[in-house]
Amino acid sequence: MASRKSQSVNIKNKKATFDYELIDTYTAGIVLTGTEIKSIRQSKASLADSWCTFINGELWVRNMHIAEYFYGSYNNHSAKRDRKLLLTGKELRKLVQDSKTPGFTIVPIRMFINEKGLAKLVIALAKGKHQYDKRQSIKENEDKREIARALMN
Numbered sequence: 001m002a003s004r005k006s007q008s009v010n011i012k013n014k015k016a017t018f019d020y021e022l023i024d025t026y027t028a029g030i031v032l033t034g035t036e037i038k039s040i041r042q043s044k045a046s047l048a049d050s051w052c053t054f055i056n057g058e059l060w061v062r063n064m065h066i067a068e069y070f071y072g073s074y075n076n077h078s079a080k081r082d083r084k085l086l087l088t089g090k091e092l093r094k095l096v097q098d099s100k101t102p103g104f105t106i107v108p109i110r111m112f113i114n115e116k117g118l119a120k121l122v123i124a125l126a127k128g129k130h131q132y133d134k135r136q137s138i139k140e141n142e143d144k145r146e147i148a149r150a151l152m153n
Contacts, residue, residue: 011111013047020126028121029086035069035076052106059085098125
């Protein structure tokens with residue numbers, strides 16, 4: 001049990017915060033197979049280009065890459081399969097309603113292992129940024145870096 005707590009898994013989707021304005025965040029559980037959790041514990045997963053969608057009233061994450069487990073046998077998992085997300089009924093109803101609004105989508109932001117050793121996915125209701133919004137974000141980041149450099153010198 002102590003080895004799980006000392007291990008730190010924190011996989012981020014850095015592109016999501018650049019491409020989207022995050023409105024509301026939720027922490028969801030993920031339904032995984034045995035070899036998938038082993039790959040996640042080795043930080044062999046990527047959230048780039050992944051998104052969430054509703055299928056038959058259930059929330060699924062699509063296009064999330066979890067590398068095949070190196071020591072896995074013939075029953076190893078496929079790397080980009082759809083994975084079901086676990087949220088409360090109230091949260092699911094709110095997300096269904098909010099995601100139907102044009103311009104809004106649900107994107108994964110961060111994956112981590114909690115203190116019980118379970119994989120969790122932080123998802124966000126997000127609104128896509130326009131090109132000029134992205135340029136403004138770049139300008140703000142450059143300004144922050146210049147101020148930090150000036151303070152260092």
